[in-house]
Amino acid sequence: MSKIPGDLHYTRSHEWVRRLPSGQVEVGITDHAQEALGDLVYVEVPQVSRRLVAGEACAVVESVKAASDVYSPVSGQVAASNDDLAQRPELLNSDPYGTGWLMRVAPDASAAAGALLTPAEYAQFLAEAG
């Protein structure tokens, strides 16, 4: 069973979103996603200050087997990217909700959070996807 922390929000494309005290949001891929991808060997994170629209492909994670896009859960501007992943992509496997974070985004003031899933909704989504 994959882990779904109770203090995060989720997307149907298997990203997670953490609201930081600063008002920024931290984004990564879920435990379910890293498990499905297998050993990750390469990560491409977005450049700081890049503007993102919710749903836009903004990062690439590659396992031995395949490359997958990561979609921005929110609209806003990239405030930080996790550069450690260039040397240690395996952090996405070992610690997807912690040191394996991908980017921090300063969300647009107008950004609606309504489309994100609660932990219970994401768990149900995974169960239905089988």
Add this chain to the structure above:
Amino acid sequence: MGLRTPLYDTQIAQGAKIIDFGGWDMPLNFGSQIDEHHAVRRDAGIFDVSHMCIVDLTGARTRAFLRFLLANDVAKLTLPGQALYSCMVLPSGGVIDDLIAYFMSESWFRLVVNAGTRRKDLAWIGEHAGPFGVAVRERTDLAMLAVQGPNAIAKTLPLLAPERRGAAQRIARFSGAEIDSWFVARTGYTGEDGFEIMLPAVEAAAAWRALVAQGIAPAGLGARDTLRLEAGLNLYGNDMDESRHPLESGLAWTVAFEPATRDFIGRAALTRARGTGGPALVGLVLEDRGVLRKSQQVSAATDAEAAAPRASASLGEVTSGTFSPTLNRAIALARLAPGAGPKVLVDIRGKAHAARVVKPPFVRNGKILIPV
């Protein structure tokens, strides 16, 4: 649900993640495919390769038949048990499949062909066997295990009856021997030493469990692919197929043009293609971070040293690419115009990345064979 080998339930119990491979439900990995890869390079791993198709050919003229059917020449096999890698080609020279032929006795040869090409291979072999009076029998009663790695043989020997271990230890590279109900061959698809064991399907699960109990790591098709690519071994369907002949697939060494008196299917086409300077299969090592993948386009580097290298004329494309766990960078086989390199550019998601042309294999017997 796909076809299942006799080891399906055993592997599920050991945590196998299953994928479809040519209609078969096969293990992709048992956790981390990179760990499985390293286990084979450094110690020993075991693969279920029972999906591969074992075909026994029998009859007084079996050798003559194979000398006609295969691009390599089974006349090279002089001692029972010896094995030969060969392509089976069309009259056009295109590759129907690659296979291993084992010389069992003068009236009995064994072929091991790919699972995905089983049906067309059997049809092709059957069609040509008739005039030679050769009987073709698929051995669905057998399973096949590949035990590979520097410690694979030492860890397999204790499973054999004590009086048989000496015989197994004496098996030469690229040869095999019948040991009771098993056929044990010192062949493989990983670039490491080890055995491929063909055994009655009913014995397979017990043998698998006993080998794992010896400390041999269960490994899946994911690791098998990274190991074979590091070893510079072709995958049928990626690196060659019916539209490509062996000479442009890195397999010129497997085509026996001598003796000139031997007639074999495809000889005329391959003789014409010989020395015409067509494309060649080469190795690539990516200089940047990233992963090489099948079908990525390769072009000449006009100024590969520049900060922003510009791509020019297309040279060809990647036929197999992956991340090499041993080299910790991306490697590939690519079919490129003659004389390509030493620096080329590979298009990865619209960006040109610098790569180096090298001669495969990249890794054999645990050692890195290319400059890094």
